[in-house]
Amino acid sequence: MLSKKYLTDIMESQTVSSPPGKLKIINAMRTLLDDRTFESLTISEIAVTAGVTEGLIYKYFRDKRDVLHHVLREHYEQFLVQIDRDLQGIDGALNKLKKIIWSSIERYANHRVFARIILLEVRNSEEYFQSEAYALVRQFNRIIIDIINEGIANGEIRENLPSAYIRNAIFGTIEHSCLNRAIFNESVSTNEAAKVITELLFNGIKR
Amino acid sequence: MLSKKYLTDIMESQTVSSPPGKLKIINAMRTLLDDRTFESLTISEIAVTAGVTEGLIYKYFRDKRDVLHHVLREHYEQFLVQIDRDLQGIDGALNKLKKIIWSSIERYANHRVFARIILLEVRNSEEYFQSEAYALVRQFNRIIIDIINEGIANGEIRENLPSAYIRNAIFGTIEHSCLNRAIFNESVSTNEAAKVITELLFNGIKR
DNA sequence: TAAGTAGGTAAATAATATTTACTGATTGCT
DNA sequence: AGCAATCAGTAAATATTATTTACCTACTTA
Numbered sequence: 028m029l030s031k032k033y034l035t036d037i038m039e040s041q042t043v044s045s046p047p048g049k050l051k052i053i054n055a056m057r058t059l060l061d062d063r064t065f066e067s068l069t070i071s072e073i074a075v076t077a078g079v080t081e082g083l084i085y086k087y088f089r090d091k092r093d094v095l096h097h098v099l100r101e102h103y104e105q106f107l108v109q110i111d112r113d114l115q116g117i118d119g120a121l122n123k124l125k126k127i128i129w130s131s132i133e134r135y136a137n138h139r140v141f142a143r144i145i146l147l148e149v150r151n152s153e154e155y156f157q158s159e160a161y162a163l164v165r166q167f168n169r170i171i172i173d174i175i176n177e178g179i180a181n182g183e184i185r186e187n188l189p190s191a192y193i194r195n196a197i198f199g200t201i202e203h204s205c206l207n208r209a210i211f212n213e214s215v216s217t218n219e220a221a222k223v224i225t226e227l228l229f230n231g232i233k234r
Numbered sequence: 235m236l237s238k239k240y241l242t243d244i245m246e247s248q249t250v251s252s253p254p255g256k257l258k259i260i261n262a263m264r265t266l267l268d269d270r271t272f273e274s275l276t277i278s279e280i281a282v283t284a285g286v287t288e289g290l291i292y293k294y295f296r297d298k299r300d301v302l303h304h305v306l307r308e309h310y311e312q313f314l315v316q317i318d319r320d321l322q323g324i325d326g327a328l329n330k331l332k333k334i335i336w337s338s339i340e341r342y343a344n345h346r347v348f349a350r351i352i353l354l355e356v357r358n359s360e361e362y363f364q365s366e367a368y369a370l371v372r373q374f375n376r377i378i379i380d381i382i383n384e385g386i387a388n389g390e391i392r393e394n395l396p397s398a399y400i401r402n403a404i405f406g407t408i409e410h411s412c413l414n415r416a417i418f419n420e421s422v423s424t425n426e427a428a429k430v431i432t433e434l435l436f437n438g439i440k441r
Numbered sequence: 442t443a444a445g446t447a448g449g450t451a452a453a454t455a456a457t458a459t460t461t462a463c464t465g466a467t468t469g470c471t
Numbered sequence: 472a473g474c475a476a477t478c479a480g481t482a483a484a485t486a487t488t489a490t491t492t493a494c495c496t497a498c499t500t501a
Contacts, residue, residue: 046448064358066273070489080450085490087448121440150417151271151354185441192430193439195410196403203406204399210357223399231438232400233328234392253479277458287481292459294479 049087051077053101056094060140065095065148092154099149100160102141106134107167120178121229127171128201128228129221135205136215143209146202168194200224256294258284260308263301267347272302272355299361306356307367309348313341314374327385328436334378335408335435336428342412343422350416353409375401407431 055077059068070091074081088094113130117123135142145164149155175193178184184193204220207213262284266275277298281288295301320337324330342349352371356362382400385391391400411427414420 048448064360066359069487071487081489082451082491083449091489147358150413151358152273153271156417182441184439185437188430188434188439192407192411192427192434195413196407196431196434196439199406199408199410200399200403201406203402203409206357206402210363220399223395224403227395227399227403227438229438229440230392231434231436232391232395232403233436234389255479276456278456288458289460289482290480298458 046087048077048079048083051079052084052087052094053097056098057140060098060143060148065091065144089154092152093158095144095148096155096158096160099141099144100158100163102138102144103160103163103167106141107163109134110167120174120181120183123174124171124178124197125221125225125229127174128197128225129217131198131201132205132215132220132224133217135201135208136217136220139209139212142205146206146209171197196228200228253294255284255286255290258286259291259294259301260304263305264347267305267350267355272298272351296361299359300365302351302355303362303365303367306348306351307365307370309345309351310367310370310374313348314370316341317374327381327388327390330381331378331385331404332428332432332436334381335404335432336424338405338408339412339422339427339431340424342408342415343424343427346416346419349412353413353416378404403435407435 052073055073056068059073059076068091070081070084073091073094074084077084084091084094088097110127110130113126114123117126135146149158149160155161171194172190175184175190179186179190201224204224205215208215259280262280263275266280266283275298277288277291280298280301281291284291291298291301295304317334317337320333321330324333342353356367362368378401379397382391382397386393386397408431411431412422415422
């Protein structure tokens with residue numbers, strides 16, 4: 028379903044080996060991000076938390092941000108695996124979009140670090156757009172666009188709205204609705220949010 | 235219209251005097267952000283660009299981020315003044331929302347630094363949510379919610395969608411649609427984007 | 442068995458942010 | 472008029488943090 032060759036290539040390349048030190052560093056970053064801002068973390072803290080020396084971080088990663096991108100990549104891989112499962116057996120573009128909305132909200136709601144990284148921490152650096160994590164994001168985006176186009180083609184979705192705008196509306200709405208979760212740790216009710224957002228985007232706000 | 239007492243208080247407090255050095259620092263930050271990322275700027279660069287010494291920056295601002303927040307505040311003040319004008323003489327909640335959508339897109343489209351700061355640079359720090367800039371954002375948000383509630387009350391807007399979600403959909407969609415403008419400097423056609431987004435949000439994507 | 446390489450360390454260095462102690466000019470006050 | 476305060480600003484020291492360097496050990500493999 029989602030598993031275009033490209034995707035699995037990236038996803039397998041890492042899983043193979045990875046020395047313990049590298050994993051410890053990624054885990055340390057993830058742990059620290061639980062209640063701290065990326066900017067506020069120091070290399071020394073990360074090293075201490077991981078139980079390695081600072082130098083080792085530079086052996087495996089270009090810089091502090093590079094570690095962040097690897098954490099995001101791991102999260103995004105899990106996310107895509109889950110989405111792939113969630114989508115199985117679902118027919119119709121609108122039904123697929125509905126499920127994707129639910130799954131995305133569920134992800135942000137239950138994986139706050141993931142939400143914070145992608146909504147708040149990476150998009151402000153140029154390196155991100157060169158990273159493998161971003162390659163996964165683009166891949167996912169292409170799949171969404173395909174679903175939207177399918178919906179337009181078969182008459183489920185209005186044909187006078189460019190698919191890129193529809194995608195922006197879907198993800199913009201989801202992300203904005205989860206922003207307070209990411210920033211202030213407010214809770215999000217997945218089912219309610221998914222229901223309201225789907226209803227809103229499918230039928231509009233006008234009476 | 236927008237000019238609740240609170241707003242004007244903040245907006246006037248700054249305008250009064252402000253020593254030349256302080257203004258030069260804010261302008262330097264704005265200039266540098268034109269083609270550089272906030273993180274990549276150094277205090278020394280900012281000082282050189284402003285034509286002042288590094289020490290002076292700390293005389294007027296708590297730290298580097300504090301300068302950023304002041305730049306945003308200035309931009310946001312202008313934005314609110316413009317929105318206030320744009321809204322004059324417009325009746326009906328949907329008409330007002332439509333105009334706000336247009337004005338917001340126009341702002342992001344023609345003020346890329348503003349878009350970058352608010353979409354990419356500030357939301358990842360705790361200090362931001364303590365800043366005067368954020369106070370303006372909250373104020374604006376409250377006004378939007380009021381308009382939405384007005385629309386629900388008078389039957390223009392469906393009553394089964396919580397107003398907070400409607401606001402999130404509006405701003406989420408706008409922001410996502412301007413993200414590539416902010417990040418990659420892609421151009422945005424204000425009129426087209428406003429038309430599509432309004433149509434999409436008002437009537438939904440379903441055929 | 443020796444050459445390379447992978448995983449790792451400790452300490453030096455470089456880059457940046459922030460603080461401190463200090464001017465000279467202006468302003469309000471009796 | 473004279474004189475504290477305060478304001479705008481500087482220069483240099485210091486603190487913090489990121490990054491580089493040189494090295495060590497164990498393990499493969501040819």
